Amino acid sequence: MxxxxxxxxxxxxxxxxxxxxxxxxxxxxxxxxxxxxxxxxxxxxxxxxxxxxxxxxxxxxxxxxxxxxxxxxxxxxxxxxxxxxxxxxxxxxxxxxxxxxxxxxxxxxxxxxxxxxxxxxxxxxxxxxxxxxxxxxxxxxxxxxTLTSKERYLALQKRIPNIDNLITQRNIASYLNISPVQLSRIRKKNIGS
Missing domain, CATH: 2.60.120.10 (Jelly Rolls)
Structure with missing residues (x-):
């Protein structure tokens, strides 16, 4: 210390x-x-x-x-x-x-x-x-x-860069209060845009 x-x-x-x-x-x-x-x-x-x-x-x-x-x-x-x-x-x-x-x-x-x-x-x-x-x-x-699931996900990504490579999709989805399947769809749309 x-x-x-x-x-x-x-x-x-x-x-x-x-x-x-x-x-x-x-x-x-x-x-x-x-x-x-x-x-x-x-x-x-x-x-x-x-x-x-x-x-x-x-x-x-x-x-x-x-x-x-x-x-x-x-x-x-x-x-x-x-x-x-x-x-x-x-x-x-x-x-x-x-x-x-x-x-x-x-x-x-x-x-x-x-x-x-x-x-x-x-x-x-x-x-x-x-x-x-x-x-x-x-x-x-x-x-x-006030934010959509996608907006909350993007805000989380901004706060913790590279979060998708650091913790599981299940933990991210749990925080966003959505299913892992919903998170997967959001991520696909985000990558495609």
Missing amino acids: TNNDIYYFLKRHIEPSDDMVSNFKSLLSYTELDSNQYFTKNGEHPKYFFIVKTGIMRSFVLNENGTKSTRAFFTIGDVTGANSAMMRNVPSEVNYQAITKVTGYKGDFHKLIDLTLKHKEFSLFYIKILEDAYLKAEEILLNVS
Whole structure:
């Protein structure tokens, strides 16, 4: 784990002091996840958030019929994990899984909250992280309610270039809330245009 990684991650949200970098580093441990490895499973009491350095993670829920419904993809620089479950101190209702090999930093959520109570700069940082999560969730909801499947697919391709070569068609279709067959048709039309 390098101070540079931590500094540049913090700098995306706030101007960090050397003390802030040092304090934040004390919460983190470098972690590697293999493809398909879970970071958090439904029903677990999570303790850690995750900062993605490389690779792609997803969050998903299991529907009543056992189908996995992908809610979000997380890429370089994103913070992920069952944060709402940690905030409420309840078991996670969502699964968090690496869908490629993932490297990053696992951080102790409750120690971060302790730092927000002791240091103003960590309070501001935490607010920025929450704002970022809110804006991403709002964008997903807006896209689902206003864009066609093809438009959502193109937006996903723009956000994660080369996604078709990185993760399965089934995961992409799940995120778009369409069948793999529908996705295949969209991709064919997109390539042909």
